[in-house]
Amino acid sequence: MKKIAVVGCTGAVGMTMLELLENTAYEVVCMASQRSAGKRLKVGDSEHLIEPFSVEGCATCDIVFLCVSGSFALEYGERLAQSSYVIDNSSAFRYADHVPLLVPPINGQRYAGEKLIANPNCSSAIALMVLGPLHDEYQLESAIISTYQAASGAGQPAMEELRERARSFTDYGDNDSAEHFAHNLAFNVIPQVDSFEDNGYTREEMKVVWELRKVLGEPDLAISTTAVRVPTLRSHAEALSLRFTKPVQSLDRVRQLLAAAAGVEVVDTPATGSYPMPMTSTYKHAVEVGRIRYNLIYKEHGLDMFISGDQLLRGAALNAFEIMQLLPD
Amino acid sequence: MKKIAVVGCTGAVGMTMLELLENTAYEVVCMASQRSAGKRLKVGDSEHLIEPFSVEGCATCDIVFLCVSGSFALEYGERLAQSSYVIDNSSAFRYADHVPLLVPPINGQRYAGEKLIANPNCSSAIALMVLGPLHDEYQLESAIISTYQAASGAGQPAMEELRERARSFTDYGDNDSAEHFAHNLAFNVIPQVDSFEDNGYTREEMKVVWELRKVLGEPDLAISTTAVRVPTLRSHAEALSLRFTKPVQSLDRVRQLLAAAAGVEVVDTPATGSYPMPMTSTYKHAVEVGRIRYNLIYKEHGLDMFISGDQLLRGAALNAFEIMQLLPD
Incomplete structure (x- = not known):
């Protein structure tokens, strides 16, 4: 044993x-x-x-x-x-x-x-579950990623701080100090996760850039990120705008491809209110992916999608x- | 009178x-x-x-x-x-x-x-305060926008629903039904604002595309958006990835330009924790803009920034x- x-x-x-x-x-x-x-x-x-x-x-x-x-x-x-x-x-x-x-x-x-x-890093691991199979198929040319990151990334006491402040919230005036985040997180979003680098990006944002390149084996992959803490407990979400070298012939093919990927669950029938959310991805082993659509700028060479994954599980x-x-x- | x-x-x-x-x-x-x-x-x-x-x-x-x-x-x-x-x-x-x-x-x-x-639309109005002066100076070529939208966009009862659910939250299991949103919003984010169009975008996302084009007078401007509801009360935030025809020589020049623009407040000293947030932009007449940096993909032809503005004021x-x-x- x-x-x-x-x-x-x-x-x-x-x-x-x-x-x-x-x-x-x-x-x-x-x-x-x-x-x-x-x-x-x-x-x-x-x-x-x-x-x-x-x-x-x-x-x-x-x-x-x-x-x-x-x-x-x-x-x-x-x-x-x-x-x-x-x-x-x-x-x-x-x-x-x-x-x-x-x-x-x-x-x-x-x-x-x-x-x-x-x-x-959690945001990297969650994104990679989806980016990996798409890169294999269509060859990723660039990725623009905006994150919606949960309190759990800052640890157990940070989750407690958020719960407590959300319960007792009356007005932002009472709530500016915070122990486990740069600012109060209840009913707020904070565009800072980790410290700032010289180029104006946070270390969290650069981690995603560096780690996507390393794991995908593409040292020059074009990536830009914005990492934002939102008042959720333990599942991150990310909005992905992806550009590919090869054209994407059909969205159904993309859904099939992702549905067949390990650790990915396609949740993508928006008409019935079914798409990835922290509420549904929490405690789940798979990363949820949905809102799959052609990017309006890149057309058939680009996809936008929304993903959500449990930060403590898939992300760590x-x-x-x-x-x-x-x-x- | x-x-x-x-x-x-x-x-x-x-x-x-x-x-x-x-x-x-x-x-x-x-x-x-x-x-x-x-x-x-x-x-x-x-x-x-x-x-x-x-x-x-x-x-x-x-x-x-x-x-x-x-x-x-x-x-x-x-x-x-x-x-x-x-x-x-x-x-x-x-x-x-x-x-x-x-x-x-x-x-x-x-x-x-x-x-x-x-x-x-609120998300359009808030973005345009910043996009207008930048377009005048550098000529916008494309914009990728991810929003972090407050409950107020769904009306006063929706704000009350969020407050009440945040107060009484124990687990997502108790919270799946919602009256004023497609799902419970407390400790959650919902990648749906308004109904879905045939192209997989929500009407809210398309409104931003159509309205930015009309107000900037650029009917073919390349724009792609993801609109997400987050558990904040009345200020929206947006992550902008902008590509320009003309090169941006310095970030200080961008800050000067935006500081001189009507209805815009530059909040951009990240080292001291100063950047746009719903907590600070609520009740403010100006749209906050910060996290101003070169986009890592577009280099000197691109800027990433984060903005936040009161949805009921600047947004309506x-x-x-x-x-x-x-x-x-």
Whole structure:
């Protein structure tokens, strides 16, 4: 039986990974900071004793899943990978040439046995589920992406902050301070996720650019993004405007193609109010895609669509889980 | 003293118009359906007696502001315009060649004395405040727009529905039915505003396409849009990806240009958390614009930016108020 350490088990992504590991053949070791060590963590029908993180403890595990900060990952990632397979959920190693960045249904076949593997950013992982099969078929020329990102990307306490403020909301005047976001998020949208880079884009926006290029294996792919936090709890949504080299003959063919793709669910009968939404994609393993239509500018060389996927599952823990399934026995 | 009838005075847009008319030199007549007639409406320090709508009553007014349904406007608009100036907030006449569609700071100079005038869609009006001056300077080649639209666009009861559901939210399972939206909006986003057209776009999305073209006087302008309802109360936001024929030499020049434009406020020091948001643009007369940066695909021929404007003010009543100021004495 393979043994897996979940480091950072008390966070939103760590907890989601523990849920995925319930009733599997993995032996699970929960690790967190000294502060949480010794406490018990209830997940589904299981109760886990939280152990303090240690390099030695990890070394007894076949796989270490890191859902911790980038700086923590940077400090320990390479060292842990000397004895175990390490899947890192932070951005610490995503852009390093020697570290594979994997979205298994899209580029899992390129995995060559590396011990340290990067898990993508949530917005990237969700978009790639749909972009991968479309790129294979029509060759992506450019993508313009606007996101509608949930509170969960900022962690469990951020979700609580949003719930609490939405409940007690009276007016924006009362609500300007916020602990877990740059501003109050209740009844608001915030066009900032992560910090700003010199080019005026946020790091979140650039992550999507860099990661789409790396996973699709197209280092010069033309991509521009706007990442926006909206008051939803745990599913992201994204509006995609895609331009392709090859013409798209029919939208039905696009729907067939996406319906056949792993981890994708076509939800696209708008006349009956059926399209992707955070409300319906939450807790779902597949990314919902719908509102599929020809882009009015690119005509038959372009598609607009709307997608929504659970940020903690498809955008984080489920992708990591699927990476584990790629590892050699 | 000019006399103005506000028809549909009890709705969100009508009430906002009454607020704007407070302490002005206009004499105001409030009109609504038979059901509301006789009731009193308190707005600011004034109290208005609601009169039942009648063609004859309107005929005694210099200006009639219609904030009613498109079918009502279609039935009465032309007739009312035989005796009064009529400003129609619905989409009934917006695309008719003989009816001017006005956003005064952008195309007010083209007004030639017509008695029936159309007020634009909220998302169009808000975008145009920024697109107008940029088009003048750099010549817009294409625009891709994703919206983040507030509940107010669906009326006052819709705002109440969102507030109530946000307060009582426990899980999406409890919340699927909705009276004023296609689905529950609390902690959700809905990629549908208005009904669907044959090309897969919503009418709201096509309105933006048609109205930007008409107001900018560019009937073939390349535009593609995604309109999304988000759980905010009364300010829309929009992510714009713009391509220009002329190169944009500097972002500072863009900021200067927009800062000098009527009805626009540049809010663009992201390092200090300053950018457009519904929270800050609500109740503001100007449209906020920020996150101004070169589009990563179009480079010096493209700009990405984020805007936010009060849907009831800049997106509806305030634009109509500015149209009134264009009318001859």
